[in-house]
Amino acid sequence: MTPLDLPDDMRAALQRASMPDFSRWLRMVYATGGCAQPVRLHGERVTVDAGTGEVLDIYRTADEPTGFLLTACGNRRASRCPACSATYRDDTYHLIISGLRGGKGVPEEVSAHPRVFATFTAPSFGSVHAHRERDGKTQPCRPRRDQPLCRHGRPEGCGLRHERDDAHVGQPLCADCYDYRSAVLWNAHAGELWRRFTQALPAALARLVGMRRAALRRLLRISYAKVAEYQSRGLVHFHAVIRLDGPDGPADRPPPWATVALLDHAIRDAARSVAVPMPGGSGADLMWGDQLDVRPVYVSTELDGVSDQRVAAYVAKYATKGAESAGTVDRPIKNASDIELLPVTDHARRMIYICFALSRLPQYREIPLRQWAHMLGYRGHFSTKSRHYSIRLGDLRRTRAEYRAEQARLLLGLPAPDPDKALTLAEWSYAGSGHRHGEAFWAEVARNRIVTARRIARQRSD
Incomplete structure (x- = not known):
């Protein structure tokens, strides 16, 4: 097979590998972890x-063979950047597990505190498979x-046995019976419903123990x-670790x-007590x-419960998923004319x-x-957490950045700057994002190699 016989994407990848700046570019890709849509920066530090x-x-990025610096996009969605x-x-796993077992600045004694794993779901807006x-x-x-049969002449039941990946799961038995307006508005106010729940929970606890909230x-x-x-029916539900x-x-x-x-009793009481009024007073409260x-x-x-490790793994798994898991897209839709082609x-x-x-309706414009x-x-x-649950994601990212910077200094044999004497000034400008012609192939190769190396390292440590 000659180069002309190769697919266009492979031929473009080979052309990119033959360019003089490829070696430096590939090192930057490895530094981003094989990011699928890295950000290109111009500037100096x-x-x-x-x-x-x-x-x-x-x-200076001007001194780079590539002429720019690559940084990872940081997108949480697996569909956008694995x-x-x-x-x-x-x-997210370390954030959750440290609040259950301790570590990362959280004392280990926290593992003895009462805590539950609660799942809050949406009400039914119509029967689905x-x-x-x-x-x-x-x-x-x-x-x-x-x-x-329903009033539209469609069966109200279904005797089929659907597997988990069946395309019918989550789809309404009758789309005309399904209350789409309330379902969409419930999604839009689910965050407010959660906020009201967090405000009602202390009051429910205080009421159960017979004291005022201030005393509690x-x-x-x-x-x-x-x-x-x-969920497959297109409605969000919340998983929460709640600790006393x-x-x-x-x-x-x-x-x-x-x-x-x-805690269990208080959660159930608080969940039953909160509601968000339907916008415009056009229906029952959202609960x-x-x-x-x-x-x-x-x-x-x-x-008789669920293990902390399983909870942390479960929460971390769904932190990288969005509405695309419910059969929609992971990018904003600009025009109504695009919907039919999605x-x-x-x-x-x-x-x-x-x-x-x-x-377009006045009562929903806000x-x-x-x-x-x-x-x-x-x-x-x-994903959200209360202030005192555990370490913050920003702290984890800063620690990782400092570690990588220290490793780079050791590799280059540079002395560590004295923070009391050294001052770093930087100015960066956006130069583009995503991979250019022929680069996506090599970024995916880099990501797979990094994943394999980490898996081997974990197996050896075990």
Whole structure:
């Protein structure tokens, strides 16, 4: 096979490898972890002596063979960048597990504090196809003996056995019966519903123990970490680790009467008590669904609950997923004319259309439904935590950056700058993003090699 016989993408990759700056460019790609859409920067970084103003070090992208510097995009979505999402997933895992076991500045005694893993779901807006299991066997979706029909003449039941990856799972039995308007508005207000829940939980605890909230705050602190996940029906639900601490946070043990059972009871009471009024007063209040699952979190898997490691892994897994897991796209939709051509499910397409349609009505103009149509209306943060739950993601990133900078100095044999004497000044400008012609192939090769090397290192450490 000659070079002319190769596919266009492979021929472009070979051409890129023959360029003089390829070696330096590839080293920068490895430094980003094989990022799928790195950001190119122009500029310079100058380190000077804070006392004398003497220039100690200077770096200019103009001196690079490539003419620019690459930095990772940092996108959390696996569908957008597998490399950066893997880093985000690992950071989220350490954030969650440190709040359950200790570490990363959190005392190990926190593992003895009462904590639960709670799942908050949306209510039903219409019957959808579902995967159901019993004793490891797939069960009929919605069996109905009398086979009734809805008012549109469609079956209200389904006797098929859907596997988890069946395309019908999450799709309405009758799209005309499904309440798309309320479903989209529920997604749009799910973040507000969670905020009201976090405000109602201390009041529910205080009521159960028979004291005022002010008195409770002097004895108890509630900490949490939460992540949003899309169900196949296109609605978000929240997974949350909720923990009881003493008034000073994770280093302070809560009172003896603060138990898992008390926390469970308070969560259920608070979830039932909160609601968000339907915008424009055009329907019933938006509330949590009936399926609220609360499980104790234990270090040991032999106890009647869920293990802390499993919880952290589960939360970290869904921190890298977005609405694309519900059959929609992972980028904003600019024009309504583009909706028909989107590679999405019919159910997701209807929800996207509803977002655009509602955004034109006066009572919904304050809600950015059109902006978040690709998210099926949801506009909240995917992962949040209370201040005292554990370490922050920013702290993890800063520690990693400092470690990499130290490794680079050791590799080049450079002395470490004295932070009391050295001052670093930098000026960067955006020069573009993504890979250019023939570069995506080599970035994917780099990412696969990094993943393989890390897997081998973990196996050796085990």
